[in-house]
Amino acid sequence: xxxxxxxGTGGAKLIQGISEEVDPSELTIIxxxxxxxxxxxxxxxxxxxxxxxxxxxxxxxxxxWGIQDDTFTTLAxxxxxxxxxxxxxxxxxxxxxxxxxxxxxxxxxxxxxxARLNTCLGVKATILPMTDDAVETRxxxxxxxxSFQEYFVKQRWQxxxxxxxxxxxxxxxxxxxxxxxxxxxxxxxxCPSNPVTSxxxxxxxxxxxxxxxxxxxxxxxxxxxxxxxxxxGPAHKLMxxxxxxxSALGVAQTYVDLLDSFLIDKADEELCGKxxxxxxxxSATSIRMDSQAEKxxxxxxxLALADK
Ligand code: GDP
Numbered sequence: 001x002x003x004x005x006x007x008g009t010g011g012a013k014l015i016q017g018i019s020e021e022v023d024p025s026e027l028t029i030i031x032x033x034x035x036x037x038x039x040x041x042x043x044x045x046x047x048x049x050x051x052x053x054x055x056x057x058x059x060x061x062x063x064x065w066g067i068q069d070d071t072f073t074t075l076a077x078x079x080x081x082x083x084x085x086x087x088x089x090x091x092x093x094x095x096x097x098x099x100x101x102x103x104x105x106x107x108x109x110x111x112x113x114x115a116r117l118n119t120c121l122g123v124k125a126t127i128l129p130m131t132d133d134a135v136e137t138r139x140x141x142x143x144x145x146x147s148f149q150e151y152f153v154k155q156r157w158q159x160x161x162x163x164x165x166x167x168x169x170x171x172x173x174x175x176x177x178x179x180x181x182x183x184x185x186x187x188x189x190x191c192p193s194n195p196v197t198s199x200x201x202x203x204x205x206x207x208x209x210x211x212x213x214x215x216x217x218x219x220x221x222x223x224x225x226x227x228x229x230x231x232x233g234p235a236h237k238l239m240x241x242x243x244x245x246x247s248a249l250g251v252a253q254t255y256v257d258l259l260d261s262f263l264i265d266k267a268d269e270e271l272c273g274k275x276x277x278x279x280x281x282x283s284a285t286s287i288r289m290d291s292q293a294e295k296x297x298x299x300x301x302x303l304a305l306a307d308k
Pocket of ligand 1: 006007008009010011012013035047191192193194195197198199222223224225229230231232233234235287288289290
């Protein structure tokens, strides 16, 4: 059994590679839901959807979100009607949010809805939300407190960040199957996802971090940072706001109690010794995944490390 912890963008790239290397019946993805939010009255789960669309083979790889060749007719009409349209939603993508919202209103938990949507789209791997409870990443900026989507999409991660916190996480529970999957896993992979806003919330759900720590599995991580910057997005800024170093070393330190092995970029090779001193086997390779071939090659390297 293989368990993968993931957000959206960086996670989806590695998961695409992994899905070509392992039997989907062996693959369980535990996905961040602290980016979820309500817009136009619809419950949107950006990370769950990115992973679902990726594994269904319909993701828009160039944008990194949404469905390929989707149209934006409804969004254009919403704009005419005076709605805010800073968060882009394609017409086919909207169907996912309409269905999810309807089923939530009927009382189904997010985990059951996620399973149902994935089955409808032909996804064979298991995708589990980290929790069925409401957890929300909040960003305290110099201009006040905002949601993660307002910070990331509306304000294009420009405001100065003072602190990040996960509202509701202390009273949340892992969704059904999460702890069991970790306990059964032989390999656990921490994707090159944002350590603060994607992996951080998953590990903050009571019980998950401890289950990984005590699991009888090799735990492998991949850095989302090269040098002092994230490959995309604000991970480096948010690491600093949370008191961590913005580097592959800083990422390794946030998972030091969990990792057996860590992959960093060749450009950061000089950090291998430092990270290794904290007890994590560290190798330098190319961690950029700009093509399908690179995703698959990195996935193979990660899986090989887990088998050692
Ligand atoms: P989000 O929910 O969209 O923020 O998605 P993730 O948290 O899964 O991914 C964001 C992270 O992916 C960023 O910190 C990026 O640096 C990282 N990332 C994006 N592309 C790549 C890549 O090709 N290789 C690696 N190693 N990391 C990447």
